[in-house]
Amino acid sequence: MTSAVRLDSSAQQTMSTDLPPSLLDAKSVDLSHGNTMALACVADSVVTLTDEAQLDSFMASYANNPEHQPSLFVLSGGSNVLLPAQLEATVLQPQMRGITMTAQTERYVDIEVMAGENWHDFVVYSVEQGWYGLENLALIPGLTGAAPVQNIGAYGVQLEDCLQYVRAYHLPTQTWHRLSLTDCQFGYRDSVFKRTPNTWLISRVGFRLHTDASKILASYGDVQTVAQRYAEQKNRLQPTPADVMQAIIDIRQQKLPDPKQLPNCGSFFQNPIISQAQFATLQQTYPTIVGYPIPDATVKVAAGWLIEQAGLKGGGIVPIVTHQQQALVLTNHSPYQATQDDVATAQYYIAAHVYEKFAIQLSREPVWINADGSIGYDEHVV
Template sequence: MSLPPVNPPNGLALDIESDVNLKPYNTFGLPATARRLVRIRSEADVRRVVDHPELGLAPKFVLGGGSNLVLTKDVEAVVLKIEIPGIRLLEERRDAWILEVGAGVPWHEAVAWSIAQGYPGLENLALIPGTTGAAPVQNIGAYGIELKDRLDSVEVVDLITGRKAVLPAEVCAFGYRDSVFKQTGFGGLAGKSVITKVRLRLPKPWQPSLGYLDLERKMAETGITAPDAKQIFDWVCAIRRAKLPDPAVIGNAGSFFKNPVVTEEQCRDIIGRDPHIVHYPMPDGTVKLAAGWLIDACGWKGKTVGGAAVYEKQALVLVNKGEARGAEVVTLARAIQESVYGRFGIRLEPEPVVI
């Protein structure tokens, strides 16, 4: 059901709906209802929400592609469904291309567009689900590249004042699958602002990032030792499709747990007990462990709780086998955490937001 349009002074109406089924709007396909949902198709729409006599002071929940979300209950906050379009080359500098992408553009669409237009640099991040506006929130990353490595700035609108600001990458407090947009409390912007545009900086000259085992295998298989950006893009798409289920076919939120980071000493201790553990030394001297390997080693592939299951081909992915509910996904995730902690002494941290 839709509420009557609210006409602000400029005559443009907000698109407000009530009692909206959110199952189509989260890639896990979990049931939940949004009491009120507003479709945000422009920066001006955010300001209209802020100025709205009823919605302005209500709690807000920002929803992009719903690819990093586990819904366990109905959403009482006003859901802002981000659908801002647009992608363009904003500026070509001597040392970089600057692309500007609307927050509602699917991330993979932005990556594919940039490669097709001859602007390399995002190819390692191909086929990551979700919208472009959500990419900085999670600081998405894959195959040696993180969003922070390619971000110039983000345009945001404050949900209290309605004011626009442009935040450069250095103030976004990026961490591993973290940013100021995900953080609550003092200084955090979660629930306080909406990303409306993302500006990406693609460095010149382009340098490929090929340090991951899967990409090294592709080079060995094909005999291509100096791939261009389009070749890497194709490889990454093929690798991800082989490992990860398509959310359109089987509900999931991609990688469910973060890869844990441990000290060299902790890693040596684990290698002493499990010499085959997959691990990646980091520049700061720490070591990143493959969460999927840890889960698989504990025997979780294919295990189920109700309609939720661990994907048979990749233990890092939890899936909806049919009519799963959010509570079943959470129960399964907690059981996996306890199992991995019991064997390795490592507490896995979920990537998705649970509400």
């Protein structure tokens, strides 16, 4: 069965190949409003893709013009990137829209979502339809096409738990592929897309969502308590997936600053993994150190705790400072003017203090984009 559930007019798959020049090549585009950290950024050019045929068309003209082949960079909601002041690349922005049901049984539905759909809106929509499994991933910013890149995760659920396949364009060979769950090589905040940046452009994501409202995962942190409160308010014994989603929305809104009010890109540092021996030594000096043992005999340490104990809650180098309530989040107090260099200065300062106190190295979570659109690795983090 294939039924269009909600399809925007922009998602109609026209086969148009004659694109207006304005669509193919918008020059010197200000992207400072296109990244949630609100860093100043001007890109050489931007190509907005509202259907897959436009990508075929753009890449055909790109391949036929070997004299002028700027580097390509894929950008969606800009909530997990640190953009350079001058981005000397052609930015491809996947904005294809549409949500389609491709199969339905008593137990599950198969749903295909186009890359340009807002992730949170899709999660809310799916719960409203009675399709469950994604409720714990509510309120994660960004678009659906970017979600597989770092296998987004929160409150005990990762994208891979419900994902079936990804349809993506392989830029080097200009071919379309359907990648299975195995092909995506998912790991913790990781995937083949993340490991080979600017190689794939994801255009559709296929999910299998279940229809059993009694299956919920609410054991994580405060979620159980808040979801149960919602259930009781509605005279229900057990929380529903909608209760869990609402609990997670509430908790996230309390914990994390809204990028629209205070620009940020979520958790800035990854929780570092250290040996059990180092953790035991640290525990002697810092009995309250927060760590989670991992089966491979290492310990994941809460980076937010380390930053706070280094005296840097609310600290950093102005205008980039850690959030007053959540030290793991770096915020930009000079929106649209602060640059990637300001972020580098602040992150180096914070990481150096943490290293000096605990001898633990911090690594960055958001993706550092070089001026040519390539990915920069941890060169600025101690």
